[in-house]
Amino acid sequence: MEALHIEPSDDTPKIYFEPEVDLYVIEGKSLPENAIDFYQPVFDWTTKFLNSKEAPSNFVLNFKLDYFNTASSKQIAKLLRILEICNVSQNVLIKWYYDKEDTDMLKAGTRYSNLIKLKFEFPVNIESNID
Amino acid sequence: MSGDPLNKEKLGFIFKLFKAMQKDNLNYIYRGLFTAKITDNILALAETNLVKKDDPRALKRKVYNVMVEGLQNITKHQADIDEEVENNNGVFVLKKENFKYFITTGNLIENENIPSLTAQIEQVNKLDEDELKAYHRQVLVDGKISSKGGAGLGLIDMARKSGNKLLYTFEKVDDKYSYFYLHTEIPTTSSGTSLSTSANPGSIKYISALHKMLNEENVLIIFNSYFNQESLMNLLSIIEKQMVENVSLKKRFYNTMVEMFQNIIQHGDDYKQTPEGKAGLFYISETDEEYLLNTGNYIRNTKIPILTQKLEYVNNLDREQLDEFYNNRLFDFEIDSNKEAGLGMIDIRLKTDSTLEFNFLKIDETYSFYTLRAKISKN
Numbered sequence: 001m002e003a004l005h006i007e008p009s010d011d012t013p014k015i016y017f018e019p020e021v022d023l024y025v026i027e028g029k030s031l032p033e034n035a036i037d038f039y040q041p042v043f044d045w046t047t048k049f050l051n052s053k054e055a056p057s058n059f060v061l062n063f064k065l066d067y068f069n070t071a072s073s074k075q076i077a078k079l080l081r082i083l084e085i086c087n088v089s090q091n092v093l094i095k096w097y098y099d100k101e102d103t104d105m106l107k108a109g110t111r112y113s114n115l116i117k118l119k120f121e122f123p124v125n126i127e128s129n130i131d
Numbered sequence: 132m133s134g135d136p137l138n139k140e141k142l143g144f145i146f147k148l149f150k151a152m153q154k155d156n157l158n159y160i161y162r163g164l165f166t167a168k169i170t171d172n173i174l175a176l177a178e179t180n181l182v183k184k185d186d187p188r189a190l191k192r193k194v195y196n197v198m199v200e201g202l203q204n205i206t207k208h209q210a211d212i213d214e215e216v217e218n219n220n221g222v223f224v225l226k227k228e229n230f231k232y233f234i235t236t237g238n239l240i241e242n243e244n245i246p247s248l249t250a251q252i253e254q255v256n257k258l259d260e261d262e263l264k265a266y267h268r269q270v271l272v273d274g275k276i277s278s279k280g281g282a283g284l285g286l287i288d289m290a291r292k293s294g295n296k297l298l299y300t301f302e303k304v305d306d307k308y309s310y311f312y313l314h315t316e317i318p319t320t321s322s323g324t325s326l327s328t329s330a331n332p333g334s335i336k337y338i339s340a341l342h343k344m345l346n347e348e349n350v351l352i353i354f355n356s357y358f359n360q361e362s363l364m365n366l367l368s369i370i371e372k373q374m375v376e377n378v379s380l381k382k383r384f385y386n387t388m389v390e391m392f393q394n395i396i397q398h399g400d401d402y403k404q405t406p407e408g409k410a411g412l413f414y415i416s417e418t419d420e421e422y423l424l425n426t427g428n429y430i431r432n433t434k435i436p437i438l439t440q441k442l443e444y445v446n447n448l449d450r451e452q453l454d455e456f457y458n459n460r461l462f463d464f465e466i467d468s469n470k471e472a473g474l475g476m477i478d479i480r481l482k483t484d485s486t487l488e489f490n491f492l493k494i495d496e497t498y499s500f501y502t503l504r505a506k507i508s509k510n
Contacts, residue, residue, distance in 0.1 A: 033360040070474035
């Protein structure tokens, strides 16, 4: 299946879903006015991919967000719900990255992990970005 | 004076401020001490945020130059004032109107300097373009330094760049000090026009009156704009550059502003139909303990009862209840549209750890002016 790449903008994150290298990342800021419109393609792609023959047995989704608004938080909840449903046939792991001093971001991740039946890890962002 | 509630008087202030800025098309105001860093930041804003992207380069350069001189003027005079003097807060105002930019600066000076300053400005205003050029050269060569360390060069430069007479006024504070306001107009077309008097002499009076209001309320930054996503992004980058506080405070600011703005984008009403979005006011003021983030915009009277109910409900929840309410809403996909996630106000309450203040000022049978205030503790 074709990868899903969305370039970041001032108010939307970078989406890098690349089956070829088995890397799935949502990274940056997310504060669009119309969060639903932005995330719909992500839902569609994820649902299709995880129900396809190419679906990996272990699916790791990396959240590397600096900031998101409440409109986005609801769409992230939706994405996690989609993964929760797929979790029956795949092993889904959520890696929720946060900056050491950004306790709000850690809290937000913890909140999701308490409300969703998925495995979560909370790695601390390393200062220097290794791309 | 911490957490002054939004009483009738205060509401009057916010609406008056809004009206004043609307009427005079004021776009951006900074009030406070002008440190080197703040000055640099305001100049950076001129390049990125305050000046329209599609303005001609020559105009941008002019605006920038006049801003540099004006800001240096403030810092120079500011340094002369004893530290214990209260209200030694300068003001910088940028306004855009009909392809023109107007820059007004205001700062405290000693009364005894008024005559020499007046003479300098009058001297500059007497000259036409060529004479200004010659005078500029002469001052450079002679090095005739004024007592304030400038050479009047700043004033000459401002007059030359703007192509207009300099407007000024003094507002007496007490026996020792006055505020000095200087107003410059920068028109887009400048080629060959002789120096004309600014078309807007009322503006400077307006700003001096406004400055008084801002001093009373300890207002730091005002942004008058249409509430849309573009102006939000613009304002966020302004705040990022101007708030020199720590990371977590910055985040709280950022977060609260996004939710307040997007709430208005979705739910605010427009008094007059404008394609740009909903006219509104955003300003930051402070007390010793907290920053106050304030929005003001029009809303239809019919929406007030439900909005009041919602805000009061959220205000009355304690931390635990807020958390639970948030969790429920987060996964309640029944409430899920671009208009409403149902989380904004809860989120502000959770992250600022304080209640929201709000009020409605009835304008007419259809509209009210809705003010919302979030408080962010400095600690």
